[in-house]
Amino acid sequence: MGAGAAQRVVAAVGAFLDGPVPVRIRAWDGSEAGAGPGPGVPTVVLRSRRALRRLLWEPGEMGLAHAYVSGDLDVDGDLAAGLSTMWALVRSGTIAARRPGARELPGLGVTAARLGLLGPKPAPPPEAIRVRGRLHSRRRDRDVIAHHYDAGNDFYALLLDASMAYSSGYWTSPASTLAQAQHDKLEMICRKLDLAPGRRLLDIGCGWGSLAVHAAREHGAQVRAVTISREQRDHVNTRIRAEGLAGQVQVDLLDYRDVALRITAADGPFHAVSAIEMGEHVGDEHYPTFAATLHGALRPGGRALVQQMSRGADAPGGGAFIETYVTPDMVMRPVGDTLTLLQRAGLEVRDVHVMREHYVPTIRAWLATLEERFDEAVALVGERGARMWRLYLAGGALAFEENRMGVDQILLVRPTGRGSSGMPATRDDWSVGSRSNAGTSGS
Structure with missing residues (x-):
C-alpha cells in the first residue's frame, strides 16, 4: 500500500525545514503523519487539496489565513493554543525554513503532482477586503x-x-x-x-x-x-x-x-x-x-x-x-x-x-x-x-x-x-x- 497524503505532505514539507516537522498532519484521506500525537502538539487538519494549493501559491500567513477562513484547513482543538505553540516553535528556531537543494526539486514536483496541487491559484475567500482608491481618501x-x-x-x-x-x-x-x-x-x-x-x-x-x-x-x-x-x-x-x-x-x-x-x-x-x-x-x-x-x-x-x-x-x-x-x-x-x-x-x-x-x-x-x-x-x-x-x-x-x-x-x-x-x-x-x-x- 502506498503512502497516504499526510505522509507525502510531511515528506515534502520536511524538505523546507531544518529538523522534523513539529506538528501532526491529518489529511483529507484520513491519513496522519508528523509529530506526536501528544500534549502540546497541534494537529493541522487538511480538509482538501486546495489547502495545500493555497499554501503553494502564497506560503506563510496569507496562504494559511485563506485556507483557514475558507474551511480548507483547520486546527484540531483549541485554535489559540495551536497558534501559541506554532509561534513558540518559530521563535525558538525549531521551525527554520531552508531552500531545497537542486537534487530535491524533481521529487518535490512529483509529490505535488500526485497530491493534485498543480493548477491555478485559488481565489481568496470573499471575506477578504478589496479596497480601491487613494490611500485614506x-x-x-x-x-x-x-x-x-x-x-x-x-x-x-x-x-x-x-x-x-x-x-x-x-x-x-x-x-x-x-x-x-x-x-x-x-x-x-x-x-x-x-x-x-x-x-x-x-x-x-x-x-x-x-x-x-x-x-x-x-x-x-x-x-x-x-x-x-x-x-x-x-x-x-x-x-x-x-x-x-x-x-x-x-x-x-x-x-x-x-x-x-x-x-x-x-x-x-x-x-x-x-x-x-x-x-x-x-x-x-x-x-x-x-x-x-x-x-x-x-x-x-x-x-x-x-x-x-x-x-x-x-x-x-x-x-x-x-x-x-x-x-x-x-x-x-x-x-x-x-x-x-x-x-x-x-x-x-x-x-x-x-x-x-x-x-x-x-x-x-x-x-x-x-x-x-x-x-x-x-x-x-x-x-x-x-x-x-x-x-x-x-x-x-x-x-x-x-x-x-x-x-x-x-x-x-x-x-x-x-x-x-x-x-x-x-x-x-x-x-x-x-x-x-x-x-x-x-x-
Missing part, C-alpha cells in the same frame, strides 16, 4: 469602515458586552467580568478628562456610543459624538432615546476631517475630546490633521484622551491577515512616534498609560463568547465570516500577549496662554477599582 476610509463596522449591530451585540465597547477594557482584578472591565475603562477615561455636569465632550470615532452614553449618564456631560459608520450612528441614536439622553448626547455621521469646520467652528470649543481606538485608522499622512483637530476642538486648559494601538520598534503591527480581512490601511506606530505628532500640534503629553496586557483578557472574553455562540454567529455573518473572526481574535490576543502589538491611553492637555495645564499633582483623581491589579501588569 474619504471614500476609501468609508469603504474600509463599512466593511468592518457595518457587519451588523446584531453581530457586535452578540460579541461585546452590554455597553457595546469595542476596545480594550481595564481589568482591575482577576475576578472582573468583561462588563466590569469595560465599565472601569469608561469610568477611568471620564475621570482623566475631568468630566462633570455641564462640561462638554467631543467624542471622535464614537463606536456604538459606550463612552458617550457613560459620560452623559454617569457624569452629566454634554456630548457631541461623530462616526462615519451608519450602523453605529443608528445604534447610538437608539440608545440615546432608550436612556432618555436626547438632551445630552448628539451623534453625527461625520468624517474627522470635517469636525473643525462643521462642529468646532459652530459649537466649540470643548472641555474635553476623546478618540478611543480611532487614531489607528487615520494613517501617517493625515495624523497631523487629526492631531490638529484635537487641539483645535479644545478650550485652553481642556484635556484630550487618545486610546490607540501601537507596535514595538521592530514589530510589524497588524500584519497581512488584518490588512486583508479586518481593517486595511490601519497604521500602528511606536507610541513615542505618536506622542511626537501630538506634541507638534500644540498638545502637552501629561500621562501615558500602557494597557497592553489588559487587551489580552478583553479579546479572550470576546473569543469565549464567539465560541459559545458560534452557531448564532454563523447565522449572522456566515461560516467563513465566523471563522475569520475566530482567527482574528485568537491571533489578536496572542499579538498583545507576546508584545507584537500594544495599546496605550495618552492623556493630553491644551495649555493656557500662560502655560497652565490645570492638571492635578497626582493620578489619584482617576484611580478606578482595585489597587492590587493582580493578574495584569499594565502600568
Whole structure:
C-alpha cells in the first residue's frame, strides 16, 4: 500500500525545514503523519487539496489565513493554543525554513503532482477586503469602515458586552467580568478628562456610543459624538432615546476631517475630546490633521484622551491577515512616534498609560463568547465570516500577549496662554477599582 497524503505532505514539507516537522498532519484521506500525537502538539487538519494549493501559491500567513477562513484547513482543538505553540516553535528556531537543494526539486514536483496541487491559484475567500482608491481618501476610509463596522449591530451585540465597547477594557482584578472591565475603562477615561455636569465632550470615532452614553449618564456631560459608520450612528441614536439622553448626547455621521469646520467652528470649543481606538485608522499622512483637530476642538486648559494601538520598534503591527480581512490601511506606530505628532500640534503629553496586557483578557472574553455562540454567529455573518473572526481574535490576543502589538491611553492637555495645564499633582483623581491589579501588569 502506498503512502497516504499526510505522509507525502510531511515528506515534502520536511524538505523546507531544518529538523522534523513539529506538528501532526491529518489529511483529507484520513491519513496522519508528523509529530506526536501528544500534549502540546497541534494537529493541522487538511480538509482538501486546495489547502495545500493555497499554501503553494502564497506560503506563510496569507496562504494559511485563506485556507483557514475558507474551511480548507483547520486546527484540531483549541485554535489559540495551536497558534501559541506554532509561534513558540518559530521563535525558538525549531521551525527554520531552508531552500531545497537542486537534487530535491524533481521529487518535490512529483509529490505535488500526485497530491493534485498543480493548477491555478485559488481565489481568496470573499471575506477578504478589496479596497480601491487613494490611500485614506474619504471614500476609501468609508469603504474600509463599512466593511468592518457595518457587519451588523446584531453581530457586535452578540460579541461585546452590554455597553457595546469595542476596545480594550481595564481589568482591575482577576475576578472582573468583561462588563466590569469595560465599565472601569469608561469610568477611568471620564475621570482623566475631568468630566462633570455641564462640561462638554467631543467624542471622535464614537463606536456604538459606550463612552458617550457613560459620560452623559454617569457624569452629566454634554456630548457631541461623530462616526462615519451608519450602523453605529443608528445604534447610538437608539440608545440615546432608550436612556432618555436626547438632551445630552448628539451623534453625527461625520468624517474627522470635517469636525473643525462643521462642529468646532459652530459649537466649540470643548472641555474635553476623546478618540478611543480611532487614531489607528487615520494613517501617517493625515495624523497631523487629526492631531490638529484635537487641539483645535479644545478650550485652553481642556484635556484630550487618545486610546490607540501601537507596535514595538521592530514589530510589524497588524500584519497581512488584518490588512486583508479586518481593517486595511490601519497604521500602528511606536507610541513615542505618536506622542511626537501630538506634541507638534500644540498638545502637552501629561500621562501615558500602557494597557497592553489588559487587551489580552478583553479579546479572550470576546473569543469565549464567539465560541459559545458560534452557531448564532454563523447565522449572522456566515461560516467563513465566523471563522475569520475566530482567527482574528485568537491571533489578536496572542499579538498583545507576546508584545507584537500594544495599546496605550495618552492623556493630553491644551495649555493656557500662560502655560497652565490645570492638571492635578497626582493620578489619584482617576484611580478606578482595585489597587492590587493582580493578574495584569499594565502600568
